[in-house]
Every structure is written in C-alpha cells, then in structure tokens.
Amino acid sequence: MDIIVCVKHVPLTSDAEIIIEANGKKIEKTGLVFDINEWDDYAVEEAVRIKERLGGTVTVITVGDEDADNTLRKCLARGADKAIRLTDPKFEGSDGYAIAKILYSVIKNLRYDLILTGFQAGDDGYSMVGPILAEMLGIPHATLVKKIELGAGTAKVNRELEGGLEEVIEVRLPALFAVQTGINVPRYVSRMGIRKALQKEIKVMNLAEIGLKEDEVGEAGSWLKIEKLYVPPLEKQVKFLKGSPDEVAAQIVDLLKSKGVL
Amino acid sequence: MAGILVLAEHRQGHIRDITYEMLTKGREIAEKLNTEQIAVILGKDVKEKVKTLSEYAEKVLVVEDEKLENFNSDAYQKVLMNLLREEKPILTMIGHTSYGVELAPRLAASLNIPLATDCIDIFFEGENLTVIRQMYGGKVNVKATLRKGNGYMVTVRPAAFTAKRPSQPINGKIIEKESPLTEEITTKRFIKYILPEAGGVDITAAEKIVSIGRGVKDQANIPMIEEFASLLGAALACTRPVVDKGWLPAERQVGSSGKIVKPKLYIALGISGAFQHIVGMKNSDLIIAINKDPNAPIFNYSDYGVVDDLFKVVPALKKKIIELKGQKPA
Numbered sequence: 091m092d093i094i095v096c097v098k099h100v101p102l103t104s105d106a107e108i109i110i111e112a113n114g115k116k117i118e119k120t121g122l123v124f125d126i127n128e129w130d131d132y133a134v135e136e137a138v139r140i141k142e143r144l145g146g147t148v149t150v151i152t153v154g155d156e157d158a159d160n161t162l163r164k165c166l167a168r169g170a171d172k173a174i175r176l177t178d179p180k181f182e183g184s185d186g187y188a189i190a191k192i193l194y195s196v197i198k199n200l201r202y203d204l205i206l207t208g209f210q211a212g213d214d215g216y217s218m219v220g221p222i223l224a225e226m227l228g229i230p231h232a233t234l235v236k237k238i239e240l241g242a243g244t245a246k247v248n249r250e251l252e253g254g255l256e257e258v259i260e261v262r263l264p265a266l267f268a269v270q271t272g273i274n275v276p277r278y279v280s281r282m283g284i285r286k287a288l289q290k291e292i293k294v295m296n297l298a299e300i301g302l303k304e305d306e307v308g309e310a311g312s313w314l315k316i317e318k319l320y321v322p323p324l325e326k327q328v329k330f331l332k333g334s335p336d337e338v339a340a341q342i343v344d345l346l347k348s349k350g351v352l
Numbered sequence: 353m354a355g356i357l358v359l360a361e362h363r364q365g366h367i368r369d370i371t372y373e374m375l376t377k378g379r380e381i382a383e384k385l386n387t388e389q390i391a392v393i394l395g396k397d398v399k400e401k402v403k404t405l406s407e408y409a410e411k412v413l414v415v416e417d418e419k420l421e422n423f424n425s426d427a428y429q430k431v432l433m434n435l436l437r438e439e440k441p442i443l444t445m446i447g448h449t450s451y452g453v454e455l456a457p458r459l460a461a462s463l464n465i466p467l468a469t470d471c472i473d474i475f476f477e478g479e480n481l482t483v484i485r486q487m488y489g490g491k492v493n494v495k496a497t498l499r500k501g502n503g504y505m506v507t508v509r510p511a512a513f514t515a516k517r518p519s520q521p522i523n524g525k526i527i528e529k530e531s532p533l534t535e536e537i538t539t540k541r542f543i544k545y546i547l548p549e550a551g552g553v554d555i556t557a558a559e560k561i562v563s564i565g566r567g568v569k570d571q572a573n574i575p576m577i578e579e580f581a582s583l584l585g586a587a588l589a590c591t592r593p594v595v596d597k598g599w600l601p602a603e604r605q606v607g608s609s610g611k612i613v614k615p616k617l618y619i620a621l622g623i624s625g626a627f628q629h630i631v632g633m634k635n636s637d638l639i640i641a642i643n644k645d646p647n648a649p650i651f652n653y654s655d656y657g658v659v660d661d662l663f664k665v666v667p668a669l670k671k672k673i674i675e676l677k678g679q680k681p682a
Binding site for chain 1: 363422423424426448449450451453454456457458460461462466467468469470482483485486487488489490491492493494495496497498499501538539540541542543544545546547548559560566567584592593595596597598602603605608609610611612616617624634638639640641644645646647649651652653654655656657658659660661664665667668669671672673676
C-alpha cells in the first residue's frame with residue numbers, strides 16, 4: 091500500500107504569547123517554536139502503522155520554506171520513506187484552496203492507494219485542504235476519521251460526530267482520509283532517529299517545477315484574503331485575582347463561600 | 353444572483369440547533385440585502401419537519417429520497433450542485449459541523465464558489481462578503497474578504513449565533529424538488545452509528561466541575577487534582593487532548609465532541625480554551641480559570657482568572673479548604 095501524507099510545519103501557539111505584526115496581517119513568528127501540526131502527527135503515525143502491517147511506502151509532502159524540513163525529517167524518522175517540499179516565495183498568502191491546488195499539481199503524478207491529512211491545522215484551522223484535494227483528484231474522502239479498517243477495495247472508517255457519537259462509513263479506495271487526533275498514540279521519535287533521517291533526501295520543487303501559474307497560488311489564487319488580525323474581544327469581563335498562590339487561594343475560597351458553592 | 357440559502361442539518365430525526373442559528377443570521381442578512389432566504393432540507397420522510405424552517409424563510413426546498421436517509425456527503429453534493437446551479441444564491445450557509453466539514457469544501461470547489469470555513473461572523477460590505485474567523489486556537493481573530501465567484505459559501509461555527517424565532521413568522525412556501533439521484537452512491541456508504549459508551553460518571557449531572565487541560569502536563573499529576581476535586585465535592589472533567597493521551601476516559605470530556613455541561617461552578621485548570629471546549633462549558637454559572645498564559649482564550653469566557661502555575665495555586669487551595677473544613681463544627 092503506497093500512502094501519501096500531507097503535513098504542515100506550524101508554530102506551537104497554545105502556550106506562547108502571540109504578537110500581531112504592525113501591518114495587522116500576520117503574527118510575529120520570531121520566538122515561536124515550530125513543529126509538525128498536531129493532527130498531521132497522527133496522520134503520519136497512522137500511515138506508518140499501515141505500512142508496517144501491509145508493506146508499501148509512505149511519502150510525506152508539505153508546502154513550506156526550508157524550516158519545514160524539520161517537520162519532514164521528523165516524519166522520516168518516524169518511518170516515512172520519501173519527503174517532498176514544495177516551496178516558492180509566490181506561495182506566500184495561500185489559503186486552503188490554493189494549498190490544495192499546489193498539492194494536487196504534484197500528487198496527481200504520484201502513485202498512491204491512500205492519502206492521509208490532518209483534519210485541520212492548528213494555525214489557520216481551515217479544515218478544507220483534504221476534501222478539496224480529493225475533489226481535484228476525483229477520489230472519495232472522509233474527514234474527522236478516528237479509525238481506519240482497510241479491506242479489499244474499500245475501507246471502513248469511523249467518523250467523529252458531535253456529543254461522543256461516531257458513524258461508521260464504507261469508502262471506496264483509493265481515498266483521502268483527514269484524521270482526527272486520538273486515532274492512535276504517535277510513537278516517540280528519538281533525536282538519534284531524526285539525526286539518521288538527515289541522510290535521507292528531501293525533494294524540493296518550486297512553482298515552475300510543479301507547473302502552476304503565478305496567479306493560481308498565493309493570495310491571487312486564494313478564495314480568502316486576510317484583511318486584519320486582531321485580539322478577540324472579551325465575552326465576559328474577567329476579573330483577575332492577584333497575589334501569591336496563598337493569597338489567590340484565600341480569595342478563591344472567599345469567593346466560593348460567597349457564591350454558596352463551598 | 354440573489355437569496356441566502358441555508359442547508360438544514362438533521363440527524364436521527366432531529367433538526368440540529370445549528371440550523372436555527374444559521375437561519376437567524378441568514379434572516380438578518382437577507383433583510384439587509386433585501387433578498388429572500390431559502391432553507392434546504394435533504395432526507396427521507398422529512399416533510400413534517402419543515403414547518404419550523406418555513407417560519408424563517410420565504411422558500412423551503414425539500415428533496416426526499418431513500419438514498420438521503422443518512423447523511424452522505426457525496427449524495428448531498430450531487431443534490432446541492434443541482435440546487436445551487438438553479439437557485440444561484442448569493443450566499444450559501446452550511447454548519448461547521450461533522451457533516452458540514454465533510455461536505456462544504458468539496459461542494460464549493462466543484463462549483464467554483466469561494467468558501468470561508470468556521471465563520472463566527474458574516475456580513476456584506478456592498479456586494480463583497482466579509483467574514484470573521486479565528487486562528488491559532490482562538491488567540492487571534494481574522495477579518496477576511498472573499499474573492500468574487502459564483503456566489504459565496506460559508507461554514508458557520510456552532511453557537512456563534514443565537515437562534516431566535518422570528519416574532520412574525522414568514523411561513524414561506526414549501527416546495528418539493530425531485531431528487532436527481534438516479535443510482536446508488538458507491539463511493540461512500542453509511543453503515544451505522546456508534547453510541548458513546550455509558551460510563552460510570554455523568555459529568556452533566558455534576559453541580560461543580562474541576563476540569564483539566566494540557567497544562568496538567570502528565571498523567572502522574574492527575575491524582576493531586578482528583579483530591580482537590582473531591583475536597584470541593586466536584587466531578588473531574590477534561591479537554592480533548594487529555595482524552596487523546598488516554599489520561600482520562602472519553603466520558604469526562606467537555607466540548608462539542610464530548611459533553612455540554614452547565615454546573616454552578618467550573619474551575620478550568622491549564623485549559624487554553626479552544627472553541628470546541630468553550631461551547632461545552634461557557635454557560636456554567638461561575639467560571640474560574642487558572643492558567644500560566646495571560647493570553648489564553650479561556651480568560652475571555654471566565655468570571656475570574658488567575659495567571660499563575662496551577663501546581664502552585666491548587667496545593668494552596670487544597671490547604672485552605674482543608675483548614676476551612678477543620679474549623680467547621682462536626
């Protein structure tokens with residue numbers, strides 16, 4: 091089984107302070123730690139597990155600058171066989187639609203039985219690249235995938251619905267599955283493994299090499315144009331309790347008593 | 353191009369809340385643009401359900417087909433491609449739900465309709481559509497405009513808008529449309545639902561909840577927080593990453609893919625506040641968040657916040673509560 095996994099190198103922002111650039115269009119990237127998008131990490135793990143069971147190859151592909159090689163190396167260390175990075179200054183400003191076109195231009199020429207992506211990216215959260223790529227390739231897809239059971243010519247997948255409910259659907263192969271976190275437990279990748287992966291080649295292709303025109307990518311080739319980034323307004327006026335942990339604890343206890351919950 | 357088209361979402365015989373949230377917002381937009389609202393429902397035996405939809409819309413289009421009994425994005429796509437080509441709405445609204453995310457991107461690409469996903473606000477500026485969505489786990493809002501195309505499409509975040517029944521129902525026309533599905537859909541087939549496992553603890557029944565997120569860092573830290581919860585008489589709940597890591601069972605998960613809770617007290621420990629979690633707890637009476645990151649979105653929804661290490665504050669809280677209980681007459 092030959093599997094292609096689309097991955098993204100993203101800033102880890104859950105514990106980081108985010109600063110919006112003065113032009114209001116981007117966030118300040120310096121100081122942020124980048125890593126593989128969390129959902130993609132599960133997708134790569136799932137691909138490698140399938141390969142270990144059934145044989146075949148795993149190819150990881152990304153759209154990003156040189157820094158994204160770190161994410162590709164992590165995937166190679168985890169067990170991917172080949173890595174491709176699509177890079178061009180013209181890709182800057184691409185939304186999910188433009189990214190899908192970029193990936194399509196290369197994947198359409200590759201051999202695959204299965205394509206995996208993360209359900210969404212932790213940075214822009216579009217949740218659209220996978221299904222649009224599947225539409226362009228003319229293959230079926232499923233999103234929010236929590237379990238994949240491969241059969242002859244079809245796969246049974248569990249999709250996560252709301253409120254803890256799941257649905258089981260049967261999808262004809264080849265297909266694209268956008269996986270949800272929790273589908274597996276990604277294995278630990280050692281530093282040694284990543285060092286070893288340094289020897290593997292990463293194939294790099296630019297706009298001309300993938301055969302797209304300038305106006306098909308970047309902001310010109312996108313559906314969405316970002317006008318302004320801003321800090322979300324407060325839904326509630328939060329009151330911050332200040333002081334040492336003991337002082338704060340005393341304030342909370344008083345508060346709970348006054349509200350009748352202690 | 354005219355009309356605001358809203359795709360009704362339903363499952364197991366129930367129209368889902370997102371439908372009315374979209375119809376409420378769609379009504380507002382339609383009135384501003386002086387155009388009509390069109391509700392669309394696809395399914396099997398759905399005719400009795402369309403009365404409420406007609407209260408919000410000038411037109412309700414109903415497509416009934418056995419093949420539409422359970423949601424199937426490929427079947428929906430075929431039907432909607434036909435309908436959208438006929439109706440040419442200026443804006444199509446679909447829920448940013450497990451069904452909508454499966455359907456909308458592919459439908460939009462197939463019709464060359466620019467799509468913005470997971471929108472929390474939508475408005476026209478002249479003929480141009482502007483949307484507000486979020487990035488970086490809810491830490492940043494983005495104002496974005498859509499390129500001109502064959503109308504526009506958005507997926508709408510659940511609970512972003514409040515559903516409000518029109519004071520004067522429109523009672524629009526209900527129009528049955530023939531299903532264009534001539535053969536079985538073979539690319540994708542619904543098999544069954546799997547219901548959540550009935551667990552030992554029902555967090556939706558708890559009056560007080562102590563909830564943990566990624567900030568708890570290690571499974572080994574959970575017993576200390578469990579002790580704190582039991583001192584308070586609270587149930588222990590958590591966010592999705594805690595379940596993904598296998599630290600707590602799925603029955604403890606608060607959020608859109610877990611449980612919706614509304615306790616008297618919700619203490620959020622090390623929870624950043626992704627919207628999927630927020631929709632599960634934001635209606636709690638009293639929300640106290642403790643997080644090291646002053647910019648964590650959870651604070652935007654909390655009554656009280658503490659910017660500090662939970663591993664310092666929680667032990668101090670435990671000490672205070674034990675002292676207090678010691679003073680109480682037996």
